[in-house]
Amino acid sequence: MLTCLCDAFYGEVGIATVEVLQRIGCRVEFPAEQTCCGQPPFNAGDWAASRAVAERCRTVFELDDPASVVVTPSSSCAAMLREGYAMLFPDWTLRAQVFEFGEFLVRHRGIVEWPGRLRREEPIRAVYHRACHGRGLHLGDLHERLLGTVEGIEWVGLPQAEQCCGFGGAFSATHPKVSTGIGMEKLAQVATTGAEMLVSGDMGCLMHLKGLLSRQHSPIEVRHFAQVLAEAQ
Amino acid sequence: MSVPKVEAFARALRGEVVTSVRTASAAKVASRVSTLGEAFDDIESARTEAARIKDEVLDRLRDLLLEFEARATARRIQVHWASDAAEANRVVLEICRRVAEPGAIVAKAKSMATEEIGLNSALEGAGFRPIETDLGEYVVQIDGDHPSHIVTPIIHKNRVDVARSFVREGLGPYTEDPAELTMQARAKLRDVFRQASVGVSGANFLIAETGRIVLVENEGNNRFSTTAPRVHIAVAGIEKLLPSERELPLFLKLLAGSATGQRLTTYVHLISGPREANDPDGPEEVHVIFLDNGRTRVLEGRYREILRCIRCGACLNVCPVYRQVSGHAYRHVYSGPIGAVLAPALEGIDAIGDLAKASTLCGACEEVCPVKIPIPRMLLELRDEAARAGLGKRDIPWKRFATLAGSELLWRAGLTLLPIARKLPSALGREWAQKREMPMREGRSFREWWRERS
Numbered sequence: 001m002l003t004c005l006c007d008a009f010y011g012e013v014g015i016a017t018v019e020v021l022q023r024i025g026c027r028v029e030f031p032a033e034q035t036c037c038g039q040p041p042f043n044a045g046d047w048a049a050s051r052a053v054a055e056r057c058r059t060v061f062e063l064d065d066p067a068s069v070v071v072t073p074s075s076s077c078a079a080m081l082r083e084g085y086a087m088l089f090p091d092w093t094l095r096a097q098v099f100e101f102g103e104f105l106v107r108h109r110g111i112v113e114w115p116g117r118l119r120r121e122e123p124i125r126a127v128y129h130r131a132c133h134g135r136g137l138h139l140g141d142l143h144e145r146l147l148g149t150v151e152g153i154e155w156v157g158l159p160q161a162e163q164c165c166g167f168g169g170a171f172s173a174t175h176p177k178v179s180t181g182i183g184m185e186k187l188a189q190v191a192t193t194g195a196e197m198l199v200s201g202d203m204g205c206l207m208h209l210k211g212l213l214s215r216q217h218s219p220i221e222v223r224h225f226a227q228v229l230a231e232a233q
Numbered sequence: 234m235s236v237p238k239v240e241a242f243a244r245a246l247r248g249e250v251v252t253s254v255r256t257a258s259a260a261k262v263a264s265r266v267s268t269l270g271e272a273f274d275d276i277e278s279a280r281t282e283a284a285r286i287k288d289e290v291l292d293r294l295r296d297l298l299l300e301f302e303a304r305a306t307a308r309r310i311q312v313h314w315a316s317d318a319a320e321a322n323r324v325v326l327e328i329c330r331r332v333a334e335p336g337a338i339v340a341k342a343k344s345m346a347t348e349e350i351g352l353n354s355a356l357e358g359a360g361f362r363p364i365e366t367d368l369g370e371y372v373v374q375i376d377g378d379h380p381s382h383i384v385t386p387i388i389h390k391n392r393v394d395v396a397r398s399f400v401r402e403g404l405g406p407y408t409e410d411p412a413e414l415t416m417q418a419r420a421k422l423r424d425v426f427r428q429a430s431v432g433v434s435g436a437n438f439l440i441a442e443t444g445r446i447v448l449v450e451n452e453g454n455n456r457f458s459t460t461a462p463r464v465h466i467a468v469a470g471i472e473k474l475l476p477s478e479r480e481l482p483l484f485l486k487l488l489a490g491s492a493t494g495q496r497l498t499t500y501v502h503l504i505s506g507p508r509e510a511n512d513p514d515g516p517e518e519v520h521v522i523f524l525d526n527g528r529t530r531v532l533e534g535r536y537r538e539i540l541r542c543i544r545c546g547a548c549l550n551v552c553p554v555y556r557q558v559s560g561h562a563y564r565h566v567y568s569g570p571i572g573a574v575l576a577p578a579l580e581g582i583d584a585i586g587d588l589a590k591a592s593t594l595c596g597a598c599e600e601v602c603p604v605k606i607p608i609p610r611m612l613l614e615l616r617d618e619a620a621r622a623g624l625g626k627r628d629i630p631w632k633r634f635a636t637l638a639g640s641e642l643l644w645r646a647g648l649t650l651l652p653i654a655r656k657l658p659s660a661l662g663r664e665w666a667q668k669r670e671m672p673m674r675e676g677r678s679f680r681e682w683w684r685e686r687s
Binding site: 011056163169177178185 | 609667
């Protein structure tokens, strides 16, 4: 599942995800009729609109089929399928196996090391931001552990890591003062680490933080988890 | 686009308030994590157990309330029932009129239930003088303010604010030293305890099996307020029960750790009733007023688990939105994530359901909750309920979005038009772009890449 944001803006993240999956020997399919999982209207409270979109997603990804394995580079979309649909459709059971991308690599495929080196002249100092939807999925620090095995990156811990980036989907536009206030707080914590690269597993968080960073003309590089793995050869 | 109330409040908020709230909250988050880590071998199972116990209380609430009444009455504690705020205030006033002179001082220990019913203004209206004896609540009272946090009522103020208030009230010479400020308040409050005819407190827990009232605190003012005056009145929500004192250690540790990052509060009081003939001190009468005020309705509805809450405030401290807007933005005595559910559950979503939308749904609240209240799930349900009731302005035409997402062709056409659409003026785009660059297509299109390679 590509996700709306990667479909609209961040195709490279989708490409990196596929490349990594293929590198570990997966056969990847991309149902071109996929659109959205229905999370934006679900979070906004319009569950009728959300159900319409979600029902389509159930069919496209064959979520009733236990043999179907869905991988998506976003804990937000994965959480929608696993937790949100249970609220939208109380009488329906998810039978397919749905994974957030990092979760698939580490928990499903048992990958604990990523042999490879970032193609940079100098090691780069980086921080990882845990996307909030990983909480419900109990992802913990699995992304950081795997990324920690990539050569050429000096990882530094992000203080107050439990704090959200402030995106929150439509919240970012309906509550811009609060949303950007939270985002600036996150970036202030990033700044204390002296990081040159900010990595996360969700383009929602990164789109918001990137928007703030580029307005400040910050040189901090913003990368998705999948892009770092794909770049490491 | 109309500005949501919480957002509007944040826009008008002074920067110093945000700094005060953020600094104190972050410190409390850190001390909570370290304390609970030391206090419990397995904090996860402790939280699960606490949630189970509170659910059992809610399931057996009627029986446990009657059991408490029987046991407490046997201890000569007088039990009263109040279906709403007005009734609770009336009971307090009746007791005060019977035992105290007009104009008498009522010493108040910190209590959210009495905030909820607006007891201070009821007492003042009847000619009594309620005086808050918790340091933070005292500052709130002399400033004519409201507490902005369940546990730390003046988290929105700094020491300079307090210093100025104390000089204004003539409590002593100007000082910004917290210890000296505390001593000034202490000197003033000692007289309050000596003179008060009635002491009013809340209750952290009420034990059904023994009929005892449990209070926790750090300042000692609860001890004075509940023992020095002739009469002690405790006002408590009906959900504050625990089945027995066997559950108490778990809850005392969870509450202290979650609220203030302490292994245990400085004081823990188990109040067993009025003074006995041979006791050297203590009140002559002890009353418990059980407050419903909408709780029975909540108990029967979709947000039942919110009544597990033990008022630790951990969800406020960790909440990124709360840290930006402070407690007053929530327009209710209960603020932060717990308030965003409890306030509309008690008052109705038409009155204050907008709070549910002032959240990023990050889930940090549920992660820290000592009784595992699924707050994010409830916020989503409140949003659904509000939308179905036709409440709140819809800023985004989701029906149209669903039509777009209902067809591959329309969806792809929409994506193709996006680079143009993002240049068109829109309210949402304007709000986004005030401090953030608009997102743009970066690198290759996934769909084109996929098509070309297959």
